[in-house]
Amino acid sequence: MTRLIKRLSHSKKLAWCKSNIILKNDFSFDMNISELGEFGLIDRISSNIKTMNPSTKTGIGDDAAIIFANGDEVTLVSTDMFMEGIHFNLVYVDMMHLGYKTAMAAMSDIFAMNAMPSQMLVSIALSHRFAVEDVDAFYDGVKRACGKWNVDVVGGDTTSSLTGLAVTMTCIGHAKEAEIVKRSGAKDTDLICVSGDLGAAYMGVQILEREKSVYYQQIRDIQQKYSDKEIQKKHIDALLFNPEFSGKEYLIERQLQPEARGDVINTLREIGVHPTSMIDISDGLASELMHICKASGCGCRIFEKSIPIDYQTAVAAEEFNMNLTTCALNGGDDYELLFTVPIGDLSKVENREGIKLIGHITKPQYGAVLVTRDDNEFQLKAQGWHEKK
Amino acid sequence: MTRLIKRLSHSKKLAWCKSNIILKNDFSFDMNISELGEFGLIDRISSNIKTMNPSTKTGIGDDAAIIFANGDEVTLVSTDMFMEGIHFNLVYVDMMHLGYKTAMAAMSDIFAMNAMPSQMLVSIALSHRFAVEDVDAFYDGVKRACGKWNVDVVGGDTTSSLTGLAVTMTCIGHAKEAEIVKRSGAKDTDLICVSGDLGAAYMGVQILEREKSVYYQQIRDIQQKYSDKEIQKKHIDALLFNPEFSGKEYLIERQLQPEARGDVINTLREIGVHPTSMIDISDGLASELMHICKASGCGCRIFEKSIPIDYQTAVAAEEFNMNLTTCALNGGDDYELLFTVPIGDLSKVENREGIKLIGHITKPQYGAVLVTRDDNEFQLKAQGWHEKK
Numbered sequence: 001m002t003r004l005i006k007r008l009s010h011s012k013k014l015a016w017c018k019s020n021i022i023l024k025n026d027f028s029f030d031m032n033i034s035e036l037g038e039f040g041l042i043d044r045i046s047s048n049i050k051t052m053n054p055s056t057k058t059g060i061g062d063d064a065a066i067i068f069a070n071g072d073e074v075t076l077v078s079t080d081m082f083m084e085g086i087h088f089n090l091v092y093v094d095m096m097h098l099g100y101k102t103a104m105a106a107m108s109d110i111f112a113m114n115a116m117p118s119q120m121l122v123s124i125a126l127s128h129r130f131a132v133e134d135v136d137a138f139y140d141g142v143k144r145a146c147g148k149w150n151v152d153v154v155g156g157d158t159t160s161s162l163t164g165l166a167v168t169m170t171c172i173g174h175a176k177e178a179e180i181v182k183r184s185g186a187k188d189t190d191l192i193c194v195s196g197d198l199g200a201a202y203m204g205v206q207i208l209e210r211e212k213s214v215y216y217q218q219i220r221d222i223q224q225k226y227s228d229k230e231i232q233k234k235h236i237d238a239l240l241f242n243p244e245f246s247g248k249e250y251l252i253e254r255q256l257q258p259e260a261r262g263d264v265i266n267t268l269r270e271i272g273v274h275p276t277s278m279i280d281i282s283d284g285l286a287s288e289l290m291h292i293c294k295a296s297g298c299g300c301r302i303f304e305k306s307i308p309i310d311y312q313t314a315v316a317a318e319e320f321n322m323n324l325t326t327c328a329l330n331g332g333d334d335y336e337l338l339f340t341v342p343i344g345d346l347s348k349v350e351n352r353e354g355i356k357l358i359g360h361i362t363k364p365q366y367g368a369v370l371v372t373r374d375d376n377e378f379q380l381k382a383q384g385w386h387e388k389k
Numbered sequence: 390m391t392r393l394i395k396r397l398s399h400s401k402k403l404a405w406c407k408s409n410i411i412l413k414n415d416f417s418f419d420m421n422i423s424e425l426g427e428f429g430l431i432d433r434i435s436s437n438i439k440t441m442n443p444s445t446k447t448g449i450g451d452d453a454a455i456i457f458a459n460g461d462e463v464t465l466v467s468t469d470m471f472m473e474g475i476h477f478n479l480v481y482v483d484m485m486h487l488g489y490k491t492a493m494a495a496m497s498d499i500f501a502m503n504a505m506p507s508q509m510l511v512s513i514a515l516s517h518r519f520a521v522e523d524v525d526a527f528y529d530g531v532k533r534a535c536g537k538w539n540v541d542v543v544g545g546d547t548t549s550s551l552t553g554l555a556v557t558m559t560c561i562g563h564a565k566e567a568e569i570v571k572r573s574g575a576k577d578t579d580l581i582c583v584s585g586d587l588g589a590a591y592m593g594v595q596i597l598e599r600e601k602s603v604y605y606q607q608i609r610d611i612q613q614k615y616s617d618k619e620i621q622k623k624h625i626d627a628l629l630f631n632p633e634f635s636g637k638e639y640l641i642e643r644q645l646q647p648e649a650r651g652d653v654i655n656t657l658r659e660i661g662v663h664p665t666s667m668i669d670i671s672d673g674l675a676s677e678l679m680h681i682c683k684a685s686g687c688g689c690r691i692f693e694k695s696i697p698i699d700y701q702t703a704v705a706a707e708e709f710n711m712n713l714t715t716c717a718l719n720g721g722d723d724y725e726l727l728f729t730v731p732i733g734d735l736s737k738v739e740n741r742e743g744i745k746l747i748g749h750i751t752k753p754q755y756g757a758v759l760v761t762r763d764d765n766e767f768q769l770k771a772q773g774w775h776e777k778k
Contacts, residue, residue: 039679057463061684062571063501063668064467064562074446075464078453079544079559081512085551112452123470123557155468162474163552168512170468170559173453182451279452290428295450 041158044132045139051152053118055174058154065154067119069174076173076180078109084164092208095134097256099141102169105282107149108260108335110173112280114181116262120146121170122156127163149262179274181339186277186296190340190361193349195264197308198285199324202331203316204248204255211243250312258335264354265337271348275339284330286380288338289368299366302359302380305373329370329380430547433521434528440541442507444563447543454543456508458563465562465569467498473553481597484523486645488530491558494671496538497649497724499562501669503570505651509535510559511545516552538651568663570728575666575685579729579750582738584653586697587674588713591720592705593637593644600632639701647724653743654726660737664728673719675769677727678757688755691748691769694762718759718769
């Protein structure tokens with residue numbers, strides 16, 4: 001088991017940068033989980049977890065968590081599963097970032113309902129190759145993410161795995177029923193908006209994958225150069241992984257440490273905009289737009305030139321010889337918000353920093369259409385986009 | 390991938406019996422998941438799921454489920470993770486029983502709070518070896534279990550796995566706050582009760598493991614007898630697995646198709662008993678007693694002779710040359726309820742069918758004690774029991 005571990009600063013920000021990245025060929029921690037036992041592990045986890053949200057009545061320590069809702073509020077529940085090798089690669093994701101990202105992804109679903117997250121249940125299945133310190137780091141990441149939005153860790157499950165690491169996050173939120181925004185409320189002529197920019201996390205993972213390949217090549221070179229296994233190991237252990245992230249810091253951070261856009265929810269409330277539909281962009285803009293169109297029974301028309309893309313994303317797409325719009329449409333892990341607002345709210349959302357108008361809702365018979373920079377029209381597909389017939 | 394698949398009757402009861410068990414050496418279904426696509430799979434799952442619980446406002450189909458609680462009720466949330474090879478073995482657990490059992494296990498946690506389950510979020514991570522029909526069978530099991538207790542499937546996650554199958558069930562329930570029973574309320578002189586009987590599911594898994602070994606031996610014999618791979622395969626494919634479950638049906642059923650004891654919760658309400666503490670027995674009586682003693686700050690004294698054990702369990706323990714009490718104390722998967730009631734409720738619970746008095750709560754300094762049939766005293770441990778010092 002090989003992975004990169006960054007010496008994480010204990011500052012609030014878990015910034016990834018090109019320095020201080022150390023390659024470890026195996027885990028070399030003090031204590032393994034079986035030494036501590038299940039009771040001990042749960043005690044260790046729960047002793048560091050305090051609850052603070054007023055809707056939390058009882059957290060960890062019983063068969064179920066107990067949660068209050070104010071008289072006029074409903075409870076929202078969402079659950080996400082993250083599998084090693086599918087959703088994350090421990091070669092370049094450390095446990096703290098994994099905890100942070102999975103918690104943020106779960107909160108993102110609650111924000112996408114125009115609600116505020118309040119509780120989190122954290123389940124993790126670990127194989128024996130993990131140490132107690134890994135679990136600590138994972139929960140540290142979860143707590144940092146939850147702490148940003150006053151979300152209490154109120155329960156979960158800690159179990160063994162014979163194979164890969166598996167994480168399930170269940171996030172609970174509350175909102176007044178009238179405040180909730182579903183996927184199904186978009187109407188003809190509504191404006192389509194996205195927060196932030198798209199495709200950066202996707203380019204981030206391309207870079208991390210490339211750096212992983214470079215590192216694996218170095219290992220293969222050592223294995224070819226030295227036949228003695230001991231000497232091989234010595235050289236591999238001494239390998240310092242020093243990936244070149246200069247000028248790509250934003251992309252790496254977007255991939256490893258995404259932020260759920262609760263701030264956008266707050267902004268919309270402040271400016272008095274109540275979206276007609278909303279979804280978070282976890283699987284790519286195209287796929288999420290299709291969800292809104294399907295749930296709302298409508299079509300949409302978005303403009304390639306309006307899709308918000310960061311400069312670093314554009315440079316990286318060029319470097320990888322990838323189509324930038326495809327990256328923005330289909331690249332996952334953005335965790336931005338996609339929402340529609342009535343046309344009457346145009347003045348409230350246009351030119352608003354961090355919110356970009358990318359098109360408008362149409363009647364269902366027009367389908368989901370992308371208008372390219374050269375005014376060609378393409379039919380959007382859940383994955384990819386194809387020439388309109 | 391080898392496993393046993395039973396032709397499941399579509400009757401309400403998914404009884405396992407010795408007949409009709411067919412061994413399949415591989416999956417031979419019509420449709421694989423990638424053919425259907427993620428959108429198609431989610432549509433397929435959700436189209437068969439109807440909600441009926443009045444507290445369910447919106448189920449599958451958005452970023453989060455929306456749940457109401459009555460004005461004076463609180464919401465309870467519990468989550469459980471089940472990993473292939475750790476919690477279940479697909480060699481002898483089919484997908485329908487897996488769905489049924491994992492859903493029952495999740496509901497059991499809500500019952501253990503003296504609450505009624507109302508919603509379920511179902512997450513499953515599948516590798517490419519599974520077919521759409523497997524997913525259908527899994528959800529069929531989930532729905533049968535949930536249907537028994539009027540629980541709505543309101544969401545979840547369906548994702549890929551590179552390795553084993555992983556399932557996470559999140560169960561939501563509601564109760565008036567005053568009704569809730571925690572682990573922490575047991576007091577000196579309270580009576581300790583358990584529902585049903587213990588150790589049967591543990592003996593069930595011993596039998597299934599033995600049958601699996603027998604079957605694997607048959608395969609090895611064929612492999613030794615025939616050198617030609619084609620002929621080997623033909624004989625292995627033709628192998629009919631016919632395990633001897635006669636007289637052990639109860640044990641097999643307890644392992645593969647446990648029932649969460651909502652009926653006991655209803656009985657306790659009917660007879661006017663409000664437990665002072667409660668927990669469900671998923672990891673063995675000893676471990677759960679320790680949880681109650683720790684949470685309540687008390688000791689306990691239970692009597693070996695009072696531990697309820699089924700006749701089939703006793704016979705099987707004899708057959709496997711195992712200590713019966715150890716099986717009942719430490720065997721998992723019982724999903725019975727362990728609870729304490731005030732001594733004043735003695736007349737209400739004694740001689741009540743399906744409820745067994747096994748001991749009483751003591752002051753903390755006495756520890757957790759098992760009194761054996763020959764009046765020796767042992768200190769209970771979370772796993773196993775050791776001579777008292």
